[in-house]
Amino acid sequence: xxxxxxxxxxxxxxxxxxxxxxxxxxxxxxxxxxxxxxxxxxxxxxxxxxxxxxxxxxxxxxxxxxxxxxxxxxxxxxxxxxxxxxxxxxxxxxxxxxxxxxxxxxxxxxxxxxxxxxxxxxxxxxxxxxxxxxxxxxxxxxxxxxxxxxxxxxxxxxxxxxxxxxxxxxxxxxxxxxxxxxxxxxxxxxxxxxxxxxxxxxxxxxxxxxxxxxxxxxxxxxxxxxxxxxxxxxxxxxxxxxxxxxxxxxxxxxxxxxxxxxxxxxxxxxxxxxxxxxxxxxxxxxxxxxxxxxxxxxxxxxxxxxxxxxxxxxxxxxxxxxxxxxxxxxxxxxxxxx
Amino acid sequence: xxxxxxxxxxxxxxxxxxxxxxxxxxxxxxxxxxxxxxxxxxxxxxxxxxxxxxxxxxxxxxxxxxxxxxxxxxxxxxxxxxxxxxxxxxxxxxxxxxxxxxxxxxxxxxxxxxxxxxxxxxxxxxxxxxxxxxxxxxxxxxxxxxxxxxxxxxxxxxxxxxxxxxxxxxxxxxxxxxxxxxxxxxxxxxxxxxxxxxxxxxxxxxxxxxxxxxxxxxxxxxxxxxxxxxxxxxxxxxxxxxxxxxxxxxxxxxxxxxxxxxxxxxxxxxxxxxxxxxxxxxxxxxxxxxxxxxxxxxxxxxxxxxxxxxxxxxxxxxxxxxxxxxxxxxxxxxxxxx
Numbered sequence: 001x002x003x004x005x006x007x008x009x010x011x012x013x014x015x016x017x018x019x020x021x022x023x024x025x026x027x028x029x030x031x032x033x034x035x036x037x038x039x040x041x042x043x044x045x046x047x048x049x050x051x052x053x054x055x056x057x058x059x060x061x062x063x064x065x066x067x068x069x070x071x072x073x074x075x076x077x078x079x080x081x082x083x084x085x086x087x088x089x090x091x092x093x094x095x096x097x098x099x100x101x102x103x104x105x106x107x108x109x110x111x112x113x114x115x116x117x118x119x120x121x122x123x124x125x126x127x128x129x130x131x132x133x134x135x136x137x138x139x140x141x142x143x144x145x146x147x148x149x150x151x152x153x154x155x156x157x158x159x160x161x162x163x164x165x166x167x168x169x170x171x172x173x174x175x176x177x178x179x180x181x182x183x184x185x186x187x188x189x190x191x192x193x194x195x196x197x198x199x200x201x202x203x204x205x206x207x208x209x210x211x212x213x214x215x216x217x218x219x220x221x222x223x224x225x226x227x228x229x230x231x232x233x234x235x236x237x238x239x240x241x242x243x244x245x246x247x248x249x250x251x252x253x254x255x256x257x258x259x260x261x262x263x264x265x266x267x268x269x270x271x272x273x274x275x276x277x278x279x280x281x282x283x284x285x286x287x288x289x290x291x292x293x294x295x296x297x298x299x300x301x302x303x304x305x306x307x308x309x310x311x312x313x314x315x316x317x318x319x320x321x322x323x324x325x326x327x328x329x330x331x332x333x334x335x336x337x338x
Numbered sequence: 339x340x341x342x343x344x345x346x347x348x349x350x351x352x353x354x355x356x357x358x359x360x361x362x363x364x365x366x367x368x369x370x371x372x373x374x375x376x377x378x379x380x381x382x383x384x385x386x387x388x389x390x391x392x393x394x395x396x397x398x399x400x401x402x403x404x405x406x407x408x409x410x411x412x413x414x415x416x417x418x419x420x421x422x423x424x425x426x427x428x429x430x431x432x433x434x435x436x437x438x439x440x441x442x443x444x445x446x447x448x449x450x451x452x453x454x455x456x457x458x459x460x461x462x463x464x465x466x467x468x469x470x471x472x473x474x475x476x477x478x479x480x481x482x483x484x485x486x487x488x489x490x491x492x493x494x495x496x497x498x499x500x501x502x503x504x505x506x507x508x509x510x511x512x513x514x515x516x517x518x519x520x521x522x523x524x525x526x527x528x529x530x531x532x533x534x535x536x537x538x539x540x541x542x543x544x545x546x547x548x549x550x551x552x553x554x555x556x557x558x559x560x561x562x563x564x565x566x567x568x569x570x571x572x573x574x575x576x577x578x579x580x581x582x583x584x585x586x587x588x589x590x591x592x593x594x595x596x597x598x599x600x601x602x603x604x605x606x607x608x609x610x611x612x613x614x615x616x617x618x619x620x621x622x623x624x625x626x627x628x629x630x631x632x633x634x635x636x637x638x639x640x641x642x643x644x645x646x647x648x649x650x651x652x653x654x655x656x657x658x659x660x661x662x663x664x665x666x667x668x669x670x671x672x673x674x675x676x
Contacts, residue, residue, distance in 0.1 A: 134581050144519050147527045181482050181569040189485045189566055212573025216581040225570070228527055231519040232567050233574045235550025240575050243472050243554040244582055247613050251606045261602035268589045268596050275585050 002034045002056070003316045005098050005309060006090035009039035010065045010083040012102025013299045016047055019102065022305035024051045029306075033313060036060045036096050038087040062086035068298060072106035076114060084108055088115045091291040098292035098312040100283075102300055109145060112286055112293040119325045121332060122288035126157050127227070127295070128164060129234075129284040132276065135218030139165050139174075143284065144231035151194035154178070154224055155203075156328070158195075160287040161222035162204040163327050167318035174221035177210035179229060185209070191226070203331055241276060279304030283311030291321055340372045340394070341654045343436050343647060344428035347377035348403040348421040350440025350643075351636045354385055357440065360643035362389045367644075371651060374398045374434050376425040400424035406636060410444035414452060422446055426453045429629040436630035436650040438621075440638055447483060450624055450631040457663045459670060460626035464495050465565070465633070466502060467572075467622040470613065473556025477503050477512075481622065482569035489532035492516070492562055493541075494666070496533075498625040499560035500542040501665050505656035512559035515548035517567060523547070529564070541669055579614060617642030621649030629659055 009019045034056045041061040062083040066075045090096035128141035165174035180188040199206040252262035282304040286293045292315045296308035347357045372394045379399040400421040404413045428434035466479035503512035518526040537544040590600035620642040624631045634646035
């Protein structure tokens with residue numbers, strides 16, 4: 001049985017140049033995968049053979065494209081034949097098991113929610129991504145879909161994140177931490193305190209409050225926070241990593257001895273870059289939908305886009321949405337019978 | 339006219355070993371400064387001469403010490419003769435113009451608020467610190483004192499941060515940004531939108547919403563956010579910087595060629611470390627009080643503690659609390675006459 005992924009070929013800053021090259025590389029590496037390449041037929045038909053996309057690659061026509069800066073509401077109303085929407089409709093109709101897009105995040109979220117619908121009991125998808133840590137990686141959610149959250153929302157994020165980590169990391173008891181301003185029980189705002197009370201009832205392997213510096217320590221597998229805090233933490237990290245990279249470049253460029261050192265240190269710095277490369281962790285999951293939708297960074301290169309396709313494949317193989325649905329259903333039943 | 343700073347000698351992880359050494363170094367560098375060294379007389383009297391603290395250093399007796407993990411409420415009620423409290427009382431009584439402590443943050447905040455009182459119209463102090471950026475530094479507040487904020491609070495943080503940047507950086511029009519999950523006006527939660535409306539009326543040089551990665555870009559002089567978000571962003575940054583440092587160390591230790599490169603790169607890495615060193619930016623201001631209180635990191639070394647003393651001196655020279663009071667008063671008058 002082949003896994004089928006619908007690819008929004010037109011989405012992202014680079015469009016087909018990146019998405020088709022990534023598709024070809026991904027197919028070569030995964031013989032059991034079939035890709036539905038969604039986009040404008042007249043544009044794509046001549047490009048497919050040049051990328052060697054002849055087998056296990058099916059062109060699906062979609063004449064429209066959602067612009068990167070288009071309002072989600074406008075895209076939803078007026079772009080009914082967009083590559084993004086048609087890719088998601090492939091998941092709804094069962095011709096694909098996951099959709100991947102590097103397009104406009106807001107539009108992708110609105111379209112995914114509208115076309116696929118949410119799982120029972122979930123109001124909005126949460127955005128979840130893996131981040132590197134000192135010891136491996138961690139999953140963090142929400143990263144910006146839900147900027148106002150109550151305890152029930154955060155509780156759902158914890159359950160969904162835990163199921164994702166269990167499924168995709170083969171981790172039986174992922175450690176779930178709640179992001180806060182201190183580790184003591186009295187710290188934080190009312191929402192995190194109320195969430196802690198819900199999590200203490202035992203639906204996940206809840207390890208308590210964690211602080212910002214714990215994200216990268218590697219002692220927690222799922223970091224739960226509202227979308228405002230998660231988005232700021234993620235983007236602050238991106239900004240700091242860029243500043244450190246710039247400082248390294250500047251300092252290694254200061255004088256001939258530094259430049260010589262840089263030459264010798266090049267393999268070291270390359271390995272460092274690889275370990276921190278956000279592209280390796282490209283591919284954010286929209287959790288809580290009745291189907292798999294993976295968001296790639298808009299500016300992803302071929303390597304990074306392949307990472308996003310790999311995230312989609314892993315979630316297909318592990319049947320993540322069904323597992324989340326089952327777990328939430330269980331919790332609901334327990335609550336009703338309690 | 340000498341500037342007088344009261345130093346909580348007993349506070350912090352290292353106590354007098356660090357604070358007295360820093361005091362001696364700071365006095366040598368600043369001939370117009372006088373230090374009030376607050377702590378247990380029997381402990382300190384023999385130590386002062388060994389640190390060469392004979393001139394412009396006055397011992398002020400305080401028999402008690404607030405423990406690093408003591409509850410703020412308990413410290414406030416039971417430790418009326420603590421070094422922290424007596425140092426702040428020196429500011430209240432006019433024998434010093436600023437207090438510096440590396441002690442328990444919560445207790446310092448509660449004591450400062452109780453002893454000095456807030457400026458009219460301010461409810462709680464905001465914690466503000468300088469952070470390095472690609473082009474210099476920026477001031478960020480609040481960093482954890484206020485975990486639930488409304489628009490009025492964030493508005494006050496913006497005004498106080500702007501006055502601080504104006505005064506201590508001699509910056510006539512500091513650029514004030516409001517931390518959010520996107521730069522577009524429709525992004526964010528209700529609180530940041532309401533704050534933006536207040537700031538758009540012109541009390542500060544408001545440049546609009548900024549995102550997490552803008553903190554380190556160097557295009558904003560004051561970053562405004564609630565204490566929950568600010569604390570998470572700051573600690574996430576600390577955690578990421580530590581992880582990158584660890585990765586650098588690991589990669590430079592992998593094989594003899596890397597080790598050779600490390601040897602050559604040592605001066606470069608030292609310069610990088612200096613640029614990122616949190617100690618250089620040690621010394622967080624409690625803004626909104628009727629007096630100057632500076633919090634040093636508990637684990638500060640002598641260099642870092644000197645930075646905190648320098649922050650105190652700068653705020654004394656620039657008369658920061660009076661300037662904040664004046665600006666807030668002006669805004670209140672404008673509001674009433676409008």
